[in-house]
Amino acid sequence: MAKRIFLPGDDPALRKKSREVTVFDGKLHQLLDDMYDTMTAAEGVGLAAVQIGILRRAVIIDIDKRIELINPVIAEESEEMITASEGCLSFPKESGLVPRPKKVIVTAQDRHGDPITVTGEELLARALCHEIDHLEGIVYQDKAVEMHKPEEDE
Numbered sequence: 001m002a003k004r005i006f007l008p009g010d011d012p013a014l015r016k017k018s019r020e021v022t023v024f025d026g027k028l029h030q031l032l033d034d035m036y037d038t039m040t041a042a043e044g045v046g047l048a049a050v051q052i053g054i055l056r057r058a059v060i061i062d063i064d065k066r067i068e069l070i071n072p073v074i075a076e077e078s079e080e081m082i083t084a085s086e087g088c089l090s091f092p093k094e095s096g097l098v099p100r101p102k103k104v105i106v107t108a109q110d111r112h113g114d115p116i117t118v119t120g121e122e123l124l125a126r127a128l129c130h131e132i133d134h135l136e137g138i139v140y141q142d143k144a145v146e147m148h149k150p151e152e153d154e
Helices: 026-041 123-135
Strands: 046-048 058-062 066-077 081-088 091-101 103-109 115-121 146-148
Touching (some): 026 058, 026 066, 066 123, 115 123
Antiparallel strands (some): 046 058, 066 103, 081 091, 091 146
16 A cells, blocks of 8 residues: 655645546555555544545545545534534644534445445544535635644644
């Protein structure tokens, strides 16, 4: 497996909408494996393909287990929101307070194109929303109600 390079936060690609994945083949599987290796090496909990320069709707999340989502869509979200600190591998040493739904239900496809549904609460819901936002060209700072200075996080 290969580790990829993160796009820096000011890269214009992070503001572009990612394209739907239509081919579920070995190239996609390699991308997902590389994304996982890249994310875990950086000690992250989630990564969208756009963060490594691939404008495709693919997401990896690992909180309690590895979750691969292709073409994910938030199907339902709770009205109850939780505001908590959030960071991003594309914006190292930055964080901010972001309101997110306490619970979300996401529909997607797995690496083989089969439909899947993932229900996330609290941290998993936050990660799902954060990574799906990336696929829409939205970064967490866009939704932050307060940003922390780097020295505040040390």
